[in-house]
Amino acid sequence: MPKEPVLEIRNFNVDYGLGDQAVRAIRDVTLTLHRGEVLGLAGESGSGKSTLAYGVTRLLPPPGVISGGSVIYHPPGDQPYDVMALSPAELRKFRWAETSIVFQGAMNSLNPVHKVSTQMLDVIRAHEPQLSGPARVARAQEMLKLVGISADRMDAYPHQLSGGMRQRVMIGMALVLEPQIVIMDEPTTALDVVMQRQILAQLVELRERLGFSVLFITHDLSLLVEFSDRIAIMYGGRIVEQARSADLYKDSLHPYSEGLLKSFPALRGPRRELSGIPGSPPDLRGMPTGCSFHPRCPHAFDRCSTDIPVLGVPEARNDPNRSVACWLPGRVPVA
Amino acid sequence: ACSNGDTNNSTASSGGTAATVLNVGMPNGPQTENHNPFLGSSSGASLGYRWMIYEPLVMINGIKPQEPGKPWLATEWKWADNFTKLSLTIRDGVTFSDGKPMTAADVAYSFQLRKDNEGLNQDAIPYGTITQSGNKVDLTFTRSQFVNQNKILAVFVVPKHQWSTFKDPNQDTVKQPIGTGPYKLKSFTPQSTTLELRGEYWQELPKVKELRYTSYNDNNAQTTALANGASEWSFVFVPNVKTVFQNKDPENHKVWAPANLGIHGLWINTTRKPFDNPALRRAMDKVINRDDIFQQAEAGYFYPKIESVTGIPTPAGESFIAPEFKDKLHAVDVDGAKAELAAAGFKLEGDTLKDPSGKPVTITLTDPAGWSDYITSLEIIKDNLSTIGIKASIDKANQDAWFKAFDEGDFDAGMHWTNGGATPYDIYQNIMDGKILKPVGKGGVSGNYGRFNSPEATKALDQYANATDDAARTAALNTLQKIMVEQMPIVPTGASNIGALYSTKNWVGWPDEQNQYAPAQPTQQNALQIVLSLKPAGA
């Protein structure tokens, strides 16, 4: 797969609130999504995964504000531009046509009072007004068929569909304009495993066909390892590690990633020792100094509590595909 | 679509031509179409236009009931056998508004109707026989009708050919009223009724071509209409009538409120101690300021002040007042009251009056909350009574509770009215008649709420009603006056009025102090007389 970036998030900062009461939910995040890849974003609850997803599309609810950074979008065969600098009208055009989002609860993402078809056609009408009515319907039907929903369910209301079907409708809707990027924020956590696998399988298949990139957010690391090409781990509003999924699974560098991996009981293979991560997630208002993970870190030493580690390619594994933010020996970035 | 009520009549008179429409108003709320003249609930009665359609046998001047009436549909009438027989001669050449002539048969039928239907016989006249021959109608009564004579003569006539077709005259709304009066119905709406002039009439046709009766929802709306000229004639209580009405057009806005023979006053429960003591009641009378009540509670016109100590309103009852009281006018006399009380064994200690047994005298004055003029009167009375050390409190009762309390004699004192009639008999009968006396706690009385027990008064009332000659009547009435002055079963404050507020802007010829040819109230029978006398202003 060619390593062509489609979305570059640079030094991204998000605050909730203003001035002194501001909560800094995303701190200086830099992340690149390549064309056609599935990038997994993991981290425990409150680490800022959703905030990042909303922030990139500028959909944060008040009092969220983007306090810094840029998000460079590379349209295929065109000049890249910064999403943060778009005017509302430009942004509206950008949305869904280039980046679509699938949220966690499909029931809440679909307006309960409108038919599925209405909500689907709404998008097409907003972005491709030149398309005729029947053509729109045809497009919508085709898309729903792709996600495994028969055309006769077009006129159903969300409540008449099961959870899995709704989620599929949302995925179908996300793909209806064939965007470059699909952001998925815990799209399957509300479903049971059987349904989850069905939907993910479908998604992978569609990606092959349509070639979009996916930013996949979940806290289920075992799912990510299986499903994504690369994984970024978030902790306390920062990216602490980034690597190909296999690398991360087998050889995680950050103690937090390690802890996360040791929190999941494995279904197969030998019964592993599960140690989990001691302590509790940090409070965003009172972040520890230095590395925000240091109070919970089994390997913490002096420097961890004073200096903030920088995300970079670790010395020990000089692999441009991975980076980590840790002061442990061998993990500090190459100069 | 921008017609404006205020300029209504001026459009009629704007071109220099005289007015043709008279706007009458009453504050009685939306009406339903009901022209049955017998029913007080009808729109005809409520607005008064029934008298423009149905005419009486004799027109009695309500403010001068002792004057002989004016022949109207009857040209002559004669009482006989101590007012148990009446023979009437009916006018010829009168036609109903449908063109049919009015005959003695219609008159007899009108009496028969009342005799047969208790509901229509509002004055409970004990009709005997009713016979008709030619243009004569003869009636007999089972009792002397001296006191009811005016009521019988004022009976209005309905057409037999229409009324005999009604299934139940009690409940018919008479959608097409037919009468002998100069007007006929033009249109009806819940807000207003319009009458137009008939082509022919047995008298000279009036100048008012059209009568427009408007029913306003309440006193406020009526007052506003009067003030801005939309209403030219009405009967309504207007507080501070000078500012609110008269000053709006001092030239033309007039109030004339003559008294009739019915009064309002403070009824006192004569069974409750110490108010069973006439001396105390007399003392109360001496301090109650009738003038304040007239000016402040009755806006200076509504219930004219009663001057005479006998409680008989003047000038309506002037001629009935006994010689000994002729010039005795009521005046506030606190010292006199104190002297009277002292003589009767009451003691004024500081500002508390103690009765002969040493108990402080207190009194609860009660009237329904909504009756603002009565309540205002009570406020004044409360204040007045404090000058002789009586501590009064005011209880603003619920209307029903108040009715019940009065009915059963369960009250200390309160403002209430008396019946009215052609002579002061009705007033006194209502106050003192022992025949309708019931013990405290028993209801169903229709008078004597104060439970005034005086065999002497009862006897005098009986004598008056059944006397065969005027001398006996005068004597009986004088006795009653004396009892009234000495015993004071009620403290009179004001007389009922049958007056009106009217405007002389478009129409002149209204009755007033100088020309008291009729009571001015638009819902009285005499209203027809007034309309007949009106002339366009400036003509």
Place this chain on the structure above:
Amino acid sequence: MSAPATTITAVTPEGPEVEAAPAKRQRLRFVANPKATTGLVVLALFCLIAVIGPWIAPYDPSARSSDLLQPPSAQHWFGTTHLGQDIFSQVLVGTRGVMFVGLLAGIVATALSVLIGVSSGFLGGAADEALSALSNVFLVIPALPLIIIVASTIPGAGDLMIALVIGLTSWAWGARVLRAQTLSLRRRDYVEAARATGESTWRIITVEILPNLTAIIASGFVGTVIFAVMSEITLAFIGISTISEWNWGTILFWAQSQQALAQGAWWWFVPAGLAIAVLGTALSLVNFGIDEFVSPRLRSSGHTRVKTKDGRTVRMKVGFTPVLTTHDKTAPVTPVVRVDEAKGTV
């Protein structure tokens, strides 16, 4: 009338995050809410006047004087009536009746609505059907006409009676809201958990459920008080109730029956009306406070305008997150690795 409108919002189910929202700090926050504080202060003032009004009134409100129908002056701050009574004193003295009826009716209606609403919601089954049918009937039957009819039938109805009539006829809305809320609370895990711990039904209702309904009950109470005050004043104004004591409605009744406005005596009419409006507004403000307290989303956060570093102002709005940095579409790409200065020490 504002009673129904403000309570509608209370019906909307709140997400669990609201339920779990801070309780202790919230209590303080309620008082910190400027609307609620204003409302409470004004309300307290009226309560104070209700208590001490008769003592501080300069005149006996019923006493006549020779100053008939005087406009406001130094002697008579609000002028006088046609009998020379001091209107200022009447307003002061009349406050007690208004507050008494309002509060008592509020208490009666609230007690009834809690009793009926909570038991109907908690018991379920036939009892629920019957009770909610009852409250639905009371809800559909228009309250004010009913109150007018009932009040006019009771002989010698004093303040107490009027308060009871209003209270007995206006509980239905609260009962309905409470029932809905109880129904949702009944299914909450902590109620089930309390049952599984072995708590008695009675204790579950009073200790586990009722405290969670406080805000709704309070808001219902405030709504009923508004309604009761309005009804009481209306009854007095149209002359139906037999108030032997002064209240604002009685003042207006007198003003109206003496056609104060036609006489130009605005001072007779205006103060009592304004007093009602101010009291009503104060109560509504308290209710807003409660609404916002229950549903934090309603709190209008003070700053909706954001100043960016370069001095632009951006509005915070749903759907378009403001960006505080300036942007140049052709700005060079910043280096990926960069040491973040003191940011970690926030």
Place this chain on the structure above:
Amino acid sequence: MKFLLQRIAFYLFTAWAAITINFFIPRLIPGDPVTSLINKFQGQMSTEAIDSLYVLFGLDKDASVWSQYVDYWGQVFRGDLGLSFTFFPTPVSDILGQSLPWTIALVGITTFASFVIGTGLGVLAGWRRGSWLDGLLPVTTFLSSIPYFWLGLIAITLLAGQGSFFPSSGGYEPGLVPSWNSEFIGSAVQHSLLPAVTILISSVSGWILSMRNMMVTVASEDYITVAHAKGLSERRVMVSYAARNALLPNVSGFALSLGFIVGGTLLVEIVFSYPGIGYNLFQAVGAKDYPLMQGVFLVITISVLVANLIADIAYLLLDPRTRKEG
């Protein structure tokens, strides 16, 4: 379907209860219509006349309450509401037929207008929080805390003076006969302006507020964020997604609050001398005219019920979730 059947059962029950209450209330009233008439004709009615009235009104008969109740139901089904005492012997149904159109025209239209305006403003205020519309809220709250009648009377004094465009009372020009011509309708509209504005001012705030609150609640729903994410135009998101959903609770609120509005009407009609049904009730109460009182109360209750039914149906149409099959 089931929902509808349940509602219908509820309506039948409520109608029964209301009609029954309606039957009993007047019978518990201590006073009687005759004494009230005496009051009306203070001092001008003789004792004898009073007795004749009792006979006239049929109050001298005695019947058991149960047989009266049965008779009453018979009457209700025949649409016969009896004869009014105040306007004896006009049937109550005639009186109501005459005043109902006025009330419906004034209150119905104004209430609806108030609902529409209030909801519209509420939508905007809720959508653009922190804009000048938020400043409107305290003002409207204050206005709605003013008693109807007081506001009305002040309006009359200030605006309906002599020579003003606004008439101070009545439903139309006295002298005009109700008919469908431009003159009459113009006059009716002119007369209804002031009362309508009064009602609007005092009732609009409730709608603004509840709609605003609903909007605020709805605006934070996920599907709104999704609608934004879809790149729909702001207007479309506001109207079709936010307002459409926020409206639902308000629809049922609208029906239920009708009862309050009808109460308020009574005052407006009293103050503006408007010939509507509320004023009838006021008259009936004053005169202990219980057939009329019953009639008015019945009409009010039934119309509130009908409005509720309509709102239920509207809700059914607006919210597909209640349209569950089965």
Place this chain on the structure above:
Amino acid sequence: MTATQAAPTTGDVVLEAENLTKHFPVRRGLRDLFTRERKAVHAVDDIQLTLRRGRVTALVGESGSGKSTVARLMAQLYTRTSGDIRLHGESVTVHGGRKFRAYCRQVQMIFQDPFASLNPVHTVRYHLTRALKIHGRAGTNSAELEQNLRDLLLRVQLTPPERYLDKFPHELSGGQRQRVSIARALGADPKALLADEPVSMLDVSIRLGVLNLLRDLKERLDLAILYITHDIASARYFADETLVMYAGRMVEGGDSETVTQHPAHPYTRLLIESAPDPDRLDRVGDPKDAPADEGGGEPPSLIAPPTGCRFHPRCVHAMPKCSTEHPPRFELPLVDSGQAHWAACWLYEEGAAK
């Protein structure tokens, strides 16, 4: 009345359910009044369950399969439609009052959602004090009560206890709340603990702490624990025995390791295939990866459940018999651990796994 018991040892049956069935009547519309039959949600049908002292029994199954209903039935929060619940061998049916309390003392339940199962208006102290008081374990004076409260918090590893006693639930993190819930359940000193998805609402890193705590309690207090979850991997990790439910019925059961490593019933296989597994070599989406047992489709309606085996409409191995006859339990040959293993599937009729 109670049978005298010898000193209980690990493995003693504490709580048992036999043929436990729960049907929730569906609210009937007017139209249904005319039909004879009553509709019902067949939430739980014919369940056998045994909780033993010192052992954890896991109950897994997809959402809506009736797991919580089983727990609530066992806690006597629902009345059962039929079947029997035996506590220490004695059949118990209680609805409320004193007897219910006595039952509660022995059987306690932990709810799924730690955010919802503590009343937001009461402090930790209140919750625990009530639990102690109701079951008469509060001690005679306040000092004793205080000591008991401390003990309780210490037992769930909330140290130091003083720091937590006077906090409101919202001031605690999810794991701390769940610990308080567990402490409350322990307040009754129960013999059996019914944990209804005690960790599914918790964050990954906190989950483990709570599960370890439960295991620790099991060992120290010899509790019989019913662990309900839909995360089959955690059942493997935590439970001694695992039961699999599908659409209100038990379909497979046995030793956790056996059930997870050698699933027998097609549904269990589907479940295990579907669970995310980082060790899987091939990635999702590869055609060969599609779970062999994927029948597609959705869970069945419980109002009119499929006849015969409830899984048959989705089952790739379905035989004609499956749609007509309900499969009984078939004992399976022991694999490696030597533990009992059964499945309710006609595939095993002959007693041999295919």
